Amino acid sequence: DFWHLGSCTKSMTATLIALLVARGDLAWDTLLADALPELAPAMHLDYVDVDLVDLLCHRAGLPANPNGLVDGLLEHGSPVEQRAEIARVILARPPVHAPKGAMLYSNTGFILAGHVAEVATGKSWEELIRTLLFEPLGMTSAGFGPPGTGATCDQPRGHAEDGTPLEPGPEADNPPLIGPAGAVHASLADWARYIRLHLAGARGDVQV
Numbered sequence: 001d002f003w004h005l006g007s008c009t010k011s012m013t014a015t016l017i018a019l020l021v022a023r024g025d026l027a028w029d030t031l032l033a034d035a036l037p038e039l040a041p042a043m044h045l046d047y048v049d050v051d052l053v054d055l056l057c058h059r060a061g062l063p064a065n066p067n068g069l070v071d072g073l074l075e076h077g078s079p080v081e082q083r084a085e086i087a088r089v090i091l092a093r094p095p096v097h098a099p100k101g102a103m104l105y106s107n108t109g110f111i112l113a114g115h116v117a118e119v120a121t122g123k124s125w126e127e128l129i130r131t132l133l134f135e136p137l138g139m140t141s142a143g144f145g146p147p148g149t150g151a152t153c154d155q156p157r158g159h160a161e162d163g164t165p166l167e168p169g170p171e172a173d174n175p176p177l178i179g180p181a182g183a184v185h186a187s188l189a190d191w192a193r194y195i196r197l198h199l200a201g202a203r204g205d206v207q208v
Contacts, residue, residue: 002147002155004173005191007182010110012129012194014056016117019132021052025120028053032060035116036087043091050099052116055109061095062108073177080124082177083115107181114180125180137197139190146172147185 020026026035029051033040046061054060066086073082090108097104114125121128126144134142146168148155157165158172166172174182186194200206 002141002143002185002187003191004146004158004185005182007107009180009182009184011198012133012184013110013113013117013125013180015197016125016128016133017052017056017113020117020120020128026052026116030116032091032112032116036091036119039088039091042088044094046095046099047091052113054100055113055116058103058106058109059100060106060109060112061097061099061101062090062104062106062112063096064104064106064108066090066108066111078124079126079176079179080115080118083111083118083125083180086177087112087115107178110181111178117180126176129184133194134190137190137193139186139193141185141187141190143185144176144179144183145185 017026021028032047032050032055033043035052036043050060055062066089069086069089073085076082077085086108090112117128118125130142133139146158146166148157148168150167150169155168157167159165176183197206
């Protein structure tokens with residue numbers, strides 16, 4: 001069975017950033033203005049000294065969700081282009097609180113983190129996650145969005161708050177542009193492969 005891992009995807013996006021840091025594409029103290037140079041001229045001044053660690057620790061002052069932006073983007077462009085537009089609009093606005101201070105759980109921050117990886121490499125977040133994380137770990141079941149098909153109950157269903165099953169499809173998950181914050185599914189065996197990577201990392205015996 002393939003299970004929707006939801007916001008556990010955030011840890012995968014953070015791991016992807018770590019892999020890019022390890023190979024020199026980024027640094028932990030890379031500033032948003034340097035990571036997204038095309039946006040820097042219009043970026044709100046409060047974001048000038050926000051770095052990748054702030055972004056991944058939910059301390060960048062970003063809103064929890066890109067409310068009011070997503071619906072207007074879904075009909076235009078690829079997920080990469082949509083993430084670029086969200087980054088452009090959000091970073092031009094004042095933060096919801098002072099960066100580097102209080103923690104505010106933020107899907108928006110991880111959308112931006114995924115986009116930073118895209119800009120640094122010229123590849124989509126989906127391709128990067130697949131080639132740098134899933135394939136090396138042998139996570140052959142890993143994919144994006146709700147698992148299964150609507151034609152038959154071939155994978156476990158998600159459910160609404162009242163327990164009603166959600167049929168696989170666009171309405172059963174966040175749109176793809178939010179992928180870096182919560183879109184991956186995988187078998188429990190493949191999820192265990194990912195967890196094992198981090199257990200090994202905690203012991204300091206991971207070779208990148």
